[in-house]
Amino acid sequence: MKIYKLVLIELWHRKSQLITALLAITLGIGVIVGIRSVAVVSEKAVAINLDNLGANILVLPQGTTIDNYYSADIDAPTFPEEFVEKIRTSTLSGVDNISPKLTRRIKLNNQSVVLTGILPSNEIAAKPTWQTSGLTGQALKATCDTSAANKSHGFEDTKLQRKPIESLQQNECIVGANIAKLLKLKQGDRIDILENDFTVFNVLEETGTIDDDRIFAHLHTVQKITGIENQVSVIEIMGCCNAISEGLLGKLRNILPDTKITTINQIVSTQIKTNQLMNKISIIFLIIILFVGGISIGNSIWANVNERKKELGTLRMIGFTKSKIYQILLMKAGILGVIGGILGYLVGTLSGVVLGPQLAGLNIQPIPIYLLWSVLLSILISLLGSIIPAYLAGKIEPYKIMQEA
Amino acid sequence: MLIETKGLSKFYQHKDGLIEAVKEIDLGFKQGDFVTITGPSGSGKTTLLLLLAGLIRPTSGTIQFQNYKLHSASDNQLAGIRSKHIGFIMQNFSLIPYLTVLNNVLIPLSLNQNGESSNYDYAINLLEKVGLKDRMNHLPKELSAGQQQRVAIARALVNKPNLILADEPTGNLDPALAIEILEVLKQINIENQITIAMVTHSPTASEYGNIRVHINNGCIQEF
Numbered sequence A: 001m002k003i004y005k006l007v008l009i010e011l012w013h014r015k016s017q018l019i020t021a022l023l024a025i026t027l028g029i030g031v032i033v034g035i036r037s038v039a040v041v042s043e044k045a046v047a048i049n050l051d052n053l054g055a056n057i058l059v060l061p062q063g064t065t066i067d068n069y070y071s072a073d074i075d076a077p078t079f080p081e082e083f084v085e086k087i088r089t090s091t092l093s094g095v096d097n098i099s100p101k102l103t104r105r106i107k108l109n110n111q112s113v114v115l116t117g118i119l120p121s122n123e124i125a126a127k128p129t130w131q132t133s134g135l136t137g138q139a140l141k142a143t144c145d146t147s148a149a150n151k152s153h154g155f156e157d158t159k160l161q162r163k164p165i166e167s168l169q170q171n172e173c174i175v176g177a178n179i180a181k182l183l184k185l186k187q188g189d190r191i192d193i194l195e196n197d198f199t200v201f202n203v204l205e206e207t208g209t210i211d212d213d214r215i216f217a218h219l220h221t222v223q224k225i226t227g228i229e230n231q232v233s234v235i236e237i238m239g240c241c242n243a244i245s246e247g248l249l250g251k252l253r254n255i256l257p258d259t260k261i262t263t264i265n266q267i268v269s270t271q272i273k274t275n276q277l278m279n280k281i282s283i284i285f286l287i288i289i290l291f292v293g294g295i296s297i298g299n300s301i302w303a304n305v306n307e308r309k310k311e312l313g314t315l316r317m318i319g320f321t322k323s324k325i326y327q328i329l330l331m332k333a334g335i336l337g338v339i340g341g342i343l344g345y346l347v348g349t350l351s352g353v354v355l356g357p358q359l360a361g362l363n364i365q366p367i368p369i370y371l372l373w374s375v376l377l378s379i380l381i382s383l384l385g386s387i388i389p390a391y392l393a394g395k396i397e398p399y400k401i402m403q404e405a
Numbered sequence B: 001m002l003i004e005t006k007g008l009s010k011f012y013q014h015k016d017g018l019i020e021a022v023k024e025i026d027l028g029f030k031q032g033d034f035v036t037i038t039g040p041s042g043s044g045k046t047t048l049l050l051l052l053a054g055l056i057r058p059t060s061g062t063i064q065f066q067n068y069k070l071h072s073a074s075d076n077q078l079a080g081i082r083s084k085h086i087g088f089i090m091q092n093f094s095l096i097p098y099l100t101v102l103n104n105v106l107i108p109l110s111l112n113q114n115g116e117s118s119n120y121d122y123a124i125n126l127l128e129k130v131g132l133k134d135r136m137n138h139l140p141k142e143l144s145a146g147q148q149q150r151v152a153i154a155r156a157l158v159n160k161p162n163l164i165l166a167d168e169p170t171g172n173l174d175p176a177l178a179i180e181i182l183e184v185l186k187q188i189n190i191e192n193q194i195t196i197a198m199v200t201h202s203p204t205a206s207e208y209g210n211i212r213v214h215i216n217n218g219c220i221q222e223f
């Protein structure tokens, strides 16, 4: 009969009390793990978005929030594709790589995926008007180094750079890594999207962003099959840095008064602000669970001590020292901490994985090292909360119990 | 002498004044004595037992137990002495409700570093002796009162004590069961030469003592 055995048997004997003891700490740890999991992905997304977009100006429908843009909701607003022509024919200088997109969240084999319609670059180049305007393809590349703009934000992960898609047939699609894995797709496979037959043109490498859950297809096909003819949800523009500082945004706004024109700078700063907010929230939660979780576990240990007064007195009578009594109670608190930490990690990770794609359009991966941190944090909180009850339990004098009998 | 007191007194501070629970008691028990302590309610019997166990400290006087001076030992020393040399049997059985009979018997040994398996064998041995080997995996609440008290006796014996202190061990039992328990105690006393100090109300029980102490108002009246 070892002490830990006594503790475990007692814990099991009163297992219904576990729920109330662990509720606060489990939820607290769960919220922190959930927020942190989202924040990690979101921070990564900032970096990857910068790199991936290959654009530094976004033309969005009026009233779109950045959240709309990322989550690609079914009812996210759109605007006419002819806006592209307006930009092209405006003879603005300092504009490169105009890329219209239509993005919709759809169900594919019960899986939520983002379907994005794009125009392959060969089609952009093929338009005579665009060619004459001198705004296509590589003409301005030399004067406008896009990667330099991105590097200035401290993101250099060029591995993730999205390669321009040269050509894409009306019935071809490019599949994100996750989707390819889930549906066991490889190049050349056929796939049914919204009752239309597609051929997989390519499978993208894993990026850790929503792109992994994305399918790219031809813009005009996506417009057709989603029933949003001649509309797009964004026009991505590569603007020359000098041109932006010389008022390119204002000129674009004049041409397209009914849109929201924003720079990646603004978007990134919005997202960085969101991330900072999330970090702040997790610190606030940390403090809250330190108190609420600790008090709640301490409270249940105290209730436990009162319930076990007679038993603890008996143990003292047969020779248990005060420190043995502390050991019994703190060991119990420690075990509660371990359970709370594991449950909290599971709750947080699961809600992140399940809710992440739905609420934030982020593909959230479990972060195993957080299990260790959750358990350590939870043990620490439990022990801190139980110090006072354990100390008071040591004060139970065995003779009181004997004289009451 | 196994245990000896000199001028042993215990006064309780109470809001209505000082309660002189035990006054100037001189006692001495040898190894193998079966001592019964009788006296009216509130006369100081339990207080005396607590003093002998080192569970409370005397207001004045000394208690010598083997080589130990209980009146001046530290709390941890007293706990160590109890766990190694003293067994306890209480009126309310004082078993741990969520532990099986076997684990209840084993619990005092969790403080010693002996081998698990020899402890285990010895505990089963004791349970056999009190006739409860077949109940070793039962919980206390699944046993009758008499059976529970026999578990408590096995627990009191498991650390091979020199002294067993019993506070009204038959107080919650009907007469027939009381006799059973007393017989077990008598057997232990004779076979193992364990000194037993037993507080009791019952004249029948007090018959079992070779030394019979009667206390009134904290003072020994007969010895």
Ligand SMILES: Nc1ncnc2c1ncn2[C@@H]1O[C@H](COP(=O)(O)OP(=O)(O)O)[C@@H](O)[C@H]1O
Binding pocket: A403, B012, B013, B014, B019, B020, B021, B039, B040, B041, B042, B043, B044, B045, B046, B047, B048
């Ligand atoms: N912890 C205590 N505080 C104050 N008075 C006490 C305490 N314990 C016992 N007493 C008093 O001491 C006297 C002796 O009590 P006790 O030893 O329990 O008697 P008995 O066991 O013979 O019934 C009683 O008057 C009792 O009320």
Ligand SMILES: [Mg+2]
Binding pocket: A403, B045, B046, B047, B167
């Ligand atoms: Mg009493």
